[in-house]
Amino acid sequence: xxxxxxxxxxxxxxxxxxxxxxxxxxxxxxxxxxxxxxxxxxxxxxxxxxxxxxxxxxxxxxxxxxxxxxxxxxxxxxxxxxxxxxxxxxxxxxxxxxxxxxxxxxxxxxxxxxxxxxxxxxxxxxx
Amino acid sequence: xxxxxxxxxxxxxxxxxxxxxxxxxxxxxxxxxxxxxxxxxxxxxxxxxxxxxxxxxxxxxxxxxxxxxxxxxxxxxxxxxxxxxxxxxxxxxxxxxxxxxxxxxxxxxxxxxxxxxxxxxxxxxxx
DNA sequence: TATGCACGCTTGATAAATTTAGCAAAGCGG
DNA sequence: CCGCTTTGCTAAATTTATCAAGCGTGCATA
Numbered sequence: 001x002x003x004x005x006x007x008x009x010x011x012x013x014x015x016x017x018x019x020x021x022x023x024x025x026x027x028x029x030x031x032x033x034x035x036x037x038x039x040x041x042x043x044x045x046x047x048x049x050x051x052x053x054x055x056x057x058x059x060x061x062x063x064x065x066x067x068x069x070x071x072x073x074x075x076x077x078x079x080x081x082x083x084x085x086x087x088x089x090x091x092x093x094x095x096x097x098x099x100x101x102x103x104x105x106x107x108x109x110x111x112x113x114x115x116x117x118x119x120x121x122x123x124x125x126x127x
Numbered sequence: 128x129x130x131x132x133x134x135x136x137x138x139x140x141x142x143x144x145x146x147x148x149x150x151x152x153x154x155x156x157x158x159x160x161x162x163x164x165x166x167x168x169x170x171x172x173x174x175x176x177x178x179x180x181x182x183x184x185x186x187x188x189x190x191x192x193x194x195x196x197x198x199x200x201x202x203x204x205x206x207x208x209x210x211x212x213x214x215x216x217x218x219x220x221x222x223x224x225x226x227x228x229x230x231x232x233x234x235x236x237x238x239x240x241x242x243x244x245x246x247x248x249x250x251x252x253x254x
Numbered sequence: 255t256a257t258g259c260a261c262g263c264t265t266g267a268t269a270a271a272t273t274t275a276g277c278a279a280a281g282c283g284g
Numbered sequence: 285c286c287g288c289t290t291t292g293c294t295a296a297a298t299t300t301a302t303c304a305a306g307c308g309t310g311c312a313t314a
Contacts, residue, residue: 028290028291028292029291029292029293030290030291030292040272041272041273041274042291042292042293043272043273043274043275043292043293043294044271044272044273046292046293046294047271047272047293047294049292050293053270053271053272054270054271055184055270055271056271056272057182057271057272058185058203058208058209059208059209060271060272062208062209072209081185081186082185082186082189082199155260155261155262156261156262156263157260157261157262167302168302168303168304169261169262169263170262170263170264170265170302170303170304170305171301171302171303173262173263173264174263174264174301174302176262177263180300180301180302181300181301182300182301183301183302184301184302187301187302
């Protein structure tokens with residue numbers, strides 16, 4: 001119940017904000033459609049501004065943030081996506097990013113795995 | 128033509144990456160479903176890992192980033208969403224041998240590796 | 255051998271996003 | 285007035301994400 005209501009209010013608020021930005025820039029719906037290289041249709045933008053879209057995709061928000069020159073993160077927040085975006089305590093730590101959670105293996109097991117990996121890689125060699 | 132292709136490849140790469148993370152953590156599909164408090168179903172996760180989902184919602188990506196303890200922004204990027212400004216190039220920092228990119232492997236190579244991993248794991252017993 | 259169960263996977267349905275096509279009102283020059 | 289264009293909008297169609305339920309297989313244990 002509250003979820004729908006909240007989402008609706010958010011959508012309306014976002015829409016109003018977006019509309020104010022567009023009008024502030026003296027642009028027409030089709031102008032914006034054009035400015036985003038068709039990545040956002042004028043029809044969709046209309047629905048968006050009128051609060052009929054509860055969860056616009058980040059791609060759309062990004063395109064609009066470019067056109068209106070407003071921070072992407074701000075739109076993301078207003079749209080209800082996780083706010084305190086990316087950069088924060090993600091750093092430090094070791095590079096766990098593109099890596100396997102290999103830390104649970106013993107030294108021997110690890111080297112075994114790595115050896116196996118290189119073997120597997122040698123069979124193909126697709127960088 | 129290329130758009131679809133690219134999206135497909137991205138989806139597959141993301142899926143492989145996600146799968147490697149899950150297996151690396153020795154978790155089952157249902158484990159993850161549980162870990163996210165049902166916010167991601169095991170069925171959906173399966174499709175996601177097999178590259179059948181082209182554009183998973185940020186919500187899902189966020190939930191998974193929590194479970195696997197990997198930066199949200201990274202997943203967003205891999206999923207094909209506009210790169211969050213930062214663009215931290217910590218990339219080649221991992222000279223660590225124990226860290227490697229599993230997403231460069233072919234399907235067969237990957238499954239071989241994973242099989243080997245589970246074998247290694249079985250010998251050890253999960254902490 | 256049978257039985258149960260956990261696992262990964264596929265299928266079918268549903269809801270929401272996004273596009274396409276087109277309408278009605280308003281403006282404007284002839 | 286009259287045609288032409290622009291603008292905002294919307295109904296219908298298409299696409300996509302997501303879920304719930306069920307299937308098949310391997311693996312254990314009785």
